[in-house]
Amino acid sequence: MALGTDYELQDCALARALEVVGERWSLLIVRDAFYGVQRFNDFLTHLGIPRAVLTARLNALVAAGVLRKEPYQWSPLRHGYLLTGTGLELWGPLYQLSRWGGRHATEGGPHHLFAHTACGTDLDLVGGCPTCGGAPVPPTEVVMRPNPARAGSRREDPVSLALVRPHPLLEPIASAAEPA
């Protein structure tokens, strides 16, 4: 799980955080969990990553207390992956990092826009609601939608298809194996 001895020697909270979410794919898995992805195969097809890598990253995020496993089917037993309280605290950093990427590292702007569910106002750069003011909006009160300025997604995995419509964060995205 640790990134290596260089990081282990860093007595720094940021280095500790990167040991948890700094490996390739880890933060994208967390992002997908905020989108409502819970099942292994949905992470797999949406992220397009090797199965073994996904298994390793999920296990590491569970071990770090960011995700927890919860049964969604008993016979045969199948587990989904849900954000813990610790994991939910990553919404702010994840959102702000995403906005940073949209400003400096993405041509054409973000693929998704995020708004305060209660009033429909798009979140500001730090994840707050300009209309309601005050503290950053928690992910349970955020709805995402495709950015109309971007060409529609041509991806046809179940998660991408679900996200062509407005979608509350954390609302489970049903697997393709089951009726929506």
Ligand SMILES: [Zn+2]
């Ligand atoms: Zn608002």
